[in-house]
Amino acid sequence: MKLYPVKLLTITCEILAQKNIIEILTKHEITGYTTYEVNGNGARGLRSQGLTNEKNVKIEIILREEKLQDIVEEVSRTLFANFAIVLYVSDIGVLRTEKF
Amino acid sequence: MKLYPVKLLTITCEILAQKNIIEILTKHEITGYTTYEVNGNGARGLRSQGLTNEKNVKIEIILREEKLQDIVEEVSRTLFANFAIVLYVSDIGVLRTEKF
Amino acid sequence: MKLYPVKLLTITCEILAQKNIIEILTKHEITGYTTYEVNGNGARGLRSQGLTNEKNVKIEIILREEKLQDIVEEVSRTLFANFAIVLYVSDIGVLRTEKF
Amino acid sequence: MDILQLIQSNLLTPIVLFFLFGIIAARIKSDLKIPQAISEFLPIYLLAAIGLHGGIQMRTTGFENMLVPMLVAIGLSLLFTLNHYQILRKLGKFNIFDSYALASTYGAVGAVTFSVGLSFLKNQGVTSEGYLAAVLAVLEPVAFILAIFLTNMAVSKQINAKKQSFTNDSKSDIDVGLNETKIKLSKILRESVTGKAIVILLGSIVIGYIIGKEGFGPIKIVFDDLFTGAIVIFMIEMGIIAGQRLDDLKKVGIFLISFSIIMPTFNGIIGVVVATLIGLSMGGSVMFGLLLASASFIAAPAVLRNAIPQANPSLYITSALGITFPYNIIVLLPIMFAVSSLLHDPEGSIDLFHYSLKDLI
Amino acid sequence: MDILQLIQSNLLTPIVLFFLFGIIAARIKSDLKIPQAISEFLPIYLLAAIGLHGGIQMRTTGFENMLVPMLVAIGLSLLFTLNHYQILRKLGKFNIFDSYALASTYGAVGAVTFSVGLSFLKNQGVTSEGYLAAVLAVLEPVAFILAIFLTNMAVSKQINAKKQSFTNDSKSDIDVGLNETKIKLSKILRESVTGKAIVILLGSIVIGYIIGKEGFGPIKIVFDDLFTGAIVIFMIEMGIIAGQRLDDLKKVGIFLISFSIIMPTFNGIIGVVVATLIGLSMGGSVMFGLLLASASFIAAPAVLRNAIPQANPSLYITSALGITFPYNIIVLLPIMFAVSSLLHDPEGSIDLFHYSLKDLI
Amino acid sequence: MDILQLIQSNLLTPIVLFFLFGIIAARIKSDLKIPQAISEFLPIYLLAAIGLHGGIQMRTTGFENMLVPMLVAIGLSLLFTLNHYQILRKLGKFNIFDSYALASTYGAVGAVTFSVGLSFLKNQGVTSEGYLAAVLAVLEPVAFILAIFLTNMAVSKQINAKKQSFTNDSKSDIDVGLNETKIKLSKILRESVTGKAIVILLGSIVIGYIIGKEGFGPIKIVFDDLFTGAIVIFMIEMGIIAGQRLDDLKKVGIFLISFSIIMPTFNGIIGVVVATLIGLSMGGSVMFGLLLASASFIAAPAVLRNAIPQANPSLYITSALGITFPYNIIVLLPIMFAVSSLLHDPEGSIDLFHYSLKDLI
């Protein structure tokens, strides 16, 4: 079973920015992603108390290196200034590259 | 503190396949894993609405490279065809290899 | 968009140890982290049933390599003996190193 | 009241209206949803309430008269499952897996449909036999077990056929099927019987039976008075889920859509008639018919996804939840009520043919 | 009873006490919290109850008399939003984004405040017009839409100004604003109207209207009798959240704190007076005033965070939830009640000046 | 009714039956569970209801007679904790950490047990002193504080002993213990007092005291009428958790199992007798006994896991939840009820020795 190298992009952001991120993904023709609610602490303070709208969400996207650049660029350009957000990339191996 | 290289296998799949995966792990004598419910979108459509049974779960297993191959092979052989499932492997470092 | 290499420290532990870990992070002047509740199985048995206090939590910290050693050392020294806990480190890339 | 009037007045109950509301909310893509913890808790609560109620009533009426209805229900459920299979496979041209999955989904019962039925009768001031809650519990696994057994037998038949071209020495299909099925079946059986729906239902029946009417007193407000309100809240979520599924109707196809309406009608009416023949009350016959008419949409996916993973879940979930459930609670329930009224009191107030009679006179 | 007495007696109701308790629990950093699923479910439940209640009442009173109050409320809400903006921008020196965000937060309405108001009136044995629930639903998006439109227009004005230094050929600001806003506005409008609060509220009004009093019978216990208890539980969580926000008051500044108290008082009293003039009942005028006085703290962040992301959310959330909400339910509600009593029955029992009169005699 | 009859009739209440049902559901490995949000919310609700009830009653009876029972309860709780330690360390041969952890778990109180006790009395038509809710709140941290103090002192004693072999200049153990404990203790104390159980309980007592009976009216249905039904639902989850723990009984060992039954009986009966002596009512004495008999299984793990992390949590959780809790609510509660009846009315209807008397005559 050979594992093919692809990228995992992980975005942790306030829940109200999720929609914007999914829109960016859709625009770049990426339809596969996984999301879940998380709590967090960062430059914009504790995000784990209060109303649901003030929670965080983590969005994970497995994608090929080719698409990574554009998406990272667009997310950072349009959302970094106004939202609580953190983003990182890691190297992973998958079986079926045709899926991503 | 030296970090020893091991593998992290991450499986995102529909919640009803969780049992099958845990069974495969048990068969290969792996008892350590972490699970949590997630939402997702992929080839089998949006998996974040509707009944609980239609949600996804993420299963993470820290293991030695030796065991990785067999498990990945069995999961892909028995579950890929019939379940919504995605699987990837990453390199991590741990302190106590004897635990895994 | 250049990605700068930093470390991702992931700690999976029983929920009652979360406070201790956050204290260690604070002591080392780390204020950014993400947490979420997970279920798990390990040396200390199934941690996904029963009272909330018996659940697990996952804590993820993006940090620079310089701080990693001290924190890993302190967590393992003070918490490994008495708590259900697992810890691993991975390599990731971020855009804004100044945040971490 | 004729049937149409009954359907119309049923359409205007909070239960049905909030279900329709949920569908609309989903269609206009509202972000309305009942939090998962609440919508997971509500079926447990509803089944506990049904069970307690049933148990308390069984205490006064005794089990002895329960045996015949129970066996008849099991027999009909098995018969219907086989009948569904033939129709789906022969007429519908579905593959073996989808056919068996669908056949058992419609052979099994729907606990939520049952709750709505009880509430409907309560509203009409009609009672039903308490032991039907026990029939509900027993009926749930039956159709699945049959379908899983037959699926595995069919699979081994195919395998055997291939083998036989090489060798002549082979066990009968049934033997092989039995063998290969045994492990899977015992697992499925275990899972069915320990499944939360059956466990809470049977447990509550027993507890209801033990505590009786006086013991029920202090918890009556929670497990009786709040019942209809709780269903209403659950119906919002059911409506939302059904609404989200409506897009999948295209994938389901016109054959299955017709099946999802005709089959329950057929099964339900037969159920009402048979129940009347074996002596059930007017309300009891409606509930008996509803048991047979209802399709399983909460238990089915959980069981079938692992037992017949080759089957396409969107077929059986969409048709059971998106078509049959609304049809059952909106249209078929009043129809069966009318039929049962007619059968139990042929001279009675419900006059199925009053327009024709009117025309004649 | 004079106003002070009314405030004092209001202070000692479970709703207000549990809210204060929640604040204290948060201040002493207790780990007390209402699980998220419950605190997400409660507003849905409260709005369903309000809607059903309103719908049932509208059936008896009819809509025809609803039009005038509805239009007046919309007009006042728009007027107030513009007024807020002027005050915040000119006097408060806030930037455009914060000014519009705050202006619309206070121009919009608070459904939770409305629930508390209904409960307050119930306690006082006073009724109000059912159709106000519909006014609540319609009023919610209005202020946001105006603010978003004006923000986008302002932004394009600036862009245009820059462009004009290079070229003389340019469309009017309003055209550009309209254009750029259209896409955003239609999206926001869609999201507002399909937002869970409005959907459940409108849906329940319609259902209440259809089922009427008899249809409501079986679910009355859940959607009426449990109402006040449910608010009490929700108030614990609201108190906790408000308490956690108290630290942010420094960031908010003295100007905004004053604004958060003076503005609602002004808007609310005007609301009561206008409502009385257009013929609303004593209780209805209180609720009308409360609609205008209340600030939105559940819908506002969800809408504004995406529509005006440049605005600082901690300003509008903290002032609306941390200051205005407690002020409204503890102090302003009794004041408006007294004013409305006075206006509806000038000879009546509430004597705003009884001390002065006493002193004179 | 003699004790056996009382135990038997208690066994057949919904509360006990649903607890047993939960155990069975866990044993047969059913996937039944109450969603976490609900089972986290229920204790908050139960404590609020207990607190409100207690506060309202304290308003009529006043605090003045509360002081003596409160001090006696604290004294007994400390004494019992020390006693437990001796038994566990000397007879049970447990290590220091496990001994102190277990000693305080049994010295502390169980709020859930208290709820069940109140419901039991309600069923028997017996009332109890409202201020016992306040005793419950005060009693919770006491045993933990003592145990943590003593553990830290013991640890520093050991460290000191080692040091002394090198040097002769050393502070007394108590000084060192005090010092090292201070930081930890003040933290634990803070956490105990701001822990959700105590906060909601004390808050509700105060609110109940302020609003009194009339203020309670509109929320009575939620915080009184639903009480027993809510306990029943919670008991399902408690039963499931206890059932999952049953496997751990082997690890607990025969000594600790006996301890978990004998100790509560001893503490409870003493509690009933002392309460009777200091003048509590018949029902109040039962509740006082139950306070002392009960072991903490919700607060204990949360406090001890951080305060004495060296102790093995499965020992104290399993014995408190798996053995003592069921024993208390099923067997000991009726026994204490019988004892209290006897003590309060020696000529009364409960006749502990009716068989022997019968035999004699």
Ligand SMILES: Nc1ncnc2c1ncn2[C@@H]1O[C@H](COP(=O)(O)O)[C@@H](O)[C@H]1O
């Ligand atoms: N160093 C970090 N490690 C892990 N997660 C982080 C870190 N910094 C921020 N986050 C997450 O990202 C969210 C937004 O961060 P911020 O924009 O800094 O408030 C936080 O609420 C955390 O969930």
Ligand SMILES: Nc1ncnc2c1ncn2[C@@H]1O[C@H](COP(=O)(O)O)[C@@H](O)[C@H]1O
């Ligand atoms: N590209 C992707 N990145 C991250 N998660 C994915 C991706 N594709 C699929 N998934 C997850 O895997 C689940 C199953 O995928 P699928 O079998 O493609 O429907 C989805 O519901 C997602 O949670």
Ligand SMILES: Nc1ncnc2c1ncn2[C@@H]1O[C@H](COP(=O)(O)O)[C@@H](O)[C@H]1O
């Ligand atoms: N091999 C593993 N892979 C992933 N997670 C693990 C593994 N071992 C343990 N864990 C997680 O770490 C927690 C504590 O582990 P332990 O201390 O071994 O009981 C478990 O409950 C799991 O959530």
Ligand code: NA
């Ligand atoms: Na059926």
Ligand code: NA
């Ligand atoms: Na307003």
Ligand code: NA
């Ligand atoms: Na005790």
